[in-house]
Amino acid sequence: xIQPLVIANxxxxxxxxxxxxxxxxxxxxxxxxxxxxxxxxxAYPYLAQVxxxxxxxxxxxxxxxxxxxSEGAHTGEVNVAMLRELxxxxxxxGHSERRLMHGEDDTAVAAKFAAxxxxxxxxxxxxxxxxxECEAGETETVITRQVMAVIDxxxxxxxxxxxxxYEPGWANGTGQIASSEHVQYVHGLIRRLLRDRDPYIAxxxxxIYGGSVNPTNAIALFQQPDVNGALVGGASLDARAFIAICDxxxxxxxxxxxxxx
Ligand code: PEP
Numbered sequence: 186x187i188q189p190l191v192i193a194n195x196x197x198x199x200x201x202x203x204x205x206x207x208x209x210x211x212x213x214x215x216x217x218x219x220x221x222x223x224x225x226x227x228a229y230p231y232l233a234q235v236x237x238x239x240x241x242x243x244x245x246x247x248x249x250x251x252x253x254x255s256e257g258a259h260t261g262e263v264n265v266a267m268l269r270e271l272x273x274x275x276x277x278x279g280h281s282e283r284r285l286m287h288g289e290d291d292t293a294v295a296a297k298f299a300a301x302x303x304x305x306x307x308x309x310x311x312x313x314x315x316x317x318e319c320e321a322g323e324t325e326t327v328i329t330r331q332v333m334a335v336i337d338x339x340x341x342x343x344x345x346x347x348x349x350x351y352e353p354g355w356a357n358g359t360g361q362i363a364s365s366e367h368v369q370y371v372h373g374l375i376r377r378l379l380r381d382r383d384p385y386i387a388x389x390x391x392x393i394y395g396g397s398v399n400p401t402n403a404i405a406l407f408q409q410p411d412v413n414g415a416l417v418g419g420a421s422l423d424a425r426a427f428i429a430i431c432d433x434x435x436x437x438x439x440x441x442x443x444x445x446x
Contacts, residue, residue, distance in 0.1 A: 189221040189407075189438045190348065190391045190414035191431050192247060192309060193421030194277065196358075199231050208238045210424035216242035220435045221414065224275050225421075229263055236272040247275030247309070250283060253296035265304035276301045277416075279331070280311045281354040291334035298347070299339045307346045309416070310335055311395070312375070315354035324353075328371055332378050341382040348391045349375055350416045356396025358418055365405040365412075368394045372411035400429035407437035 199207075204227060215223050224245040227235045236246045248271075252262035268276060278301060279294035289297075294310070301308040312331040314324045332349070351371050356363050363371075372392045379387035394406060395416030406412055414434055420426040 187391055187413045189434045190393055191221055192224045192416045194418045195227045197228055199227055204231050207424055214428045215431055216244050220438055221431055232271045245274045246272050248273045249277050251276045251297055251301050253300045265300050269304050273306055275307050275309055278308045278310050281313050281352050281357050285354055295335045295338035298335050302343045309348040309350050311350045311352045313352040313354055319355055344386050350393045350395050352395040360397050362397040362402050365409050369409035369411055376411055400426050403430045403433040407434050
């Protein structure tokens with residue numbers, strides 16, 4: 186069975202003091218006896234601080250973005266070798282906020298995915314329709330285009346260590362969550378797209394949902410067969426809420442194991 190995964194996206198939040206306090210509450214609860222794999226993605230300036238606190242714990246470090254370039258005259262960019270050196274095991278690629286607010290198109294996202302994967306880091310490929318596309322009934326078209334753009338540019342073999350996060354732009358940070366049926370429908374679609382190219386990768390790849398997940402709505406979400414975890418933004422800044430989301434995922438996973446799923 187696929188290992189459940191929860192990734193915290195702290196976005197452009199935090200400070201040394203705030204991170205210290207959050208980790209002090211969080212780590213004793215999430216770094217023990219967990220069925221789920223848990224990762225934290227702080228902003229770049231805090232990767233070293235958080236990474237040092239994670240040494241010796243089973244919690245993984247991730248970054249929110251990476252450059253597709255390897256080095257040189259790219260002011261303001263951070264390459265994958267730097268992220269590797271800081272201990273990052275995951276990098277978010279193509280987050281809806283990068284696509285919507287920073288102009289990242291499918292080609293740019295695929296180039297970043299390739300750079301991250303080549304560095305031995307797991308790319309978390311974020312895909313999702315925006316509000317206008319959702320209202321126009323274009324969800325399936327958009328998801329198919331975004332997933333296939335990376336498969337076609339990079340190759341399905343390079344998805345072996347990847348994760349895909351379905352993150353509808355209209356649900357990110359808005360408090361508006363997609364229904365669990367809708368999420369299952371999209372995750373099922375992504376699983377089918379992968380299966381057409383490689384049945385093994387389709388069976389093993391972690392598919393997580395992101396968009397206003399909280400301890401209450403997480404329960405129904407995690408009961409869906411193709412939802413293997415969550416990418417959590419706002420609620421990951423609240424230690425109690427984040428722990429409750431991890432607990433809900435593990436409870437659903439134990440239930441599925443007991444049912445022989
Ligand atoms: C995100 O932006 O990655 C995210 C999941 O945000 P939120 O949970 O705040 O919607």
